[in-house]
Amino acid sequence: MKNKPIEVTARCPIRTTLELVGGKWKLIILQQLISHEELRLSELKILIPDISEKMLIQELKTLKISDLVNRINYGEVPPRVGYRITEKGRNAQFLIDEMVHFARSYEE
Amino acid sequence: MKNKPIEVTARCPIRTTLELVGGKWKLIILQQLISHEELRLSELKILIPDISEKMLIQELKTLKISDLVNRINYGEVPPRVGYRITEKGRNAQFLIDEMVHFARSYEE
DNA sequence: CAGGATCCTTTACGATACTG
């Protein structure tokens, strides 16, 4: 059986944000795209060395669906694809700043 | 085999914050404790109806270990226990505010 | 009332081989 009624806390903005950028990697990826104008998959792999290729691709796909990231296919061969932060995605900057601030003040 | 070297991105404040308040429930719990002075387990269950008892207790324990939440045992019988936000925990307010803001501006 | 213990399902994540 499912838990209690969900209506009460259902459309909570915290949960919305968690769905959009929750998990281990999405904010890390967004951070890189915010500070780099455009990045290729191979470049992201280098910037985030401990992410698995599967997760990187999977999260990029999710972020694109959420319109937080754009994917530019240059249609060249060998394949050349670029990822860019969107306008909506750039708002994550404030969130990241706060997380950095929270971590810093926690460590005092 | 583990992935690539972790040293590069290891002590990243984003990851620190994720470790402290990541997951589905910690921020929701902190939010309630921030806006309620003191809450008992049974009250938290009502305020967050769709959390399982196991998760609620487990997350409160983790938050206490991280010193984001205090647990007050009144030593009465029947048992009476209160949970309060700590000073460190109260800093999560800014984080929550930003998450709310992010969700709002996303939904435009 | 608060919470421990247990069992189970689901989701997140990772390693690796393969393809246009």
Add this chain to the structure above:
DNA sequence: CAGTATCGTAAAGGATCCTG
């Protein structure tokens, strides 16, 4: 190069029963 497909493990989360 930028993926897809597949398989496996680990962690998160949930239901239920039990206890002082």
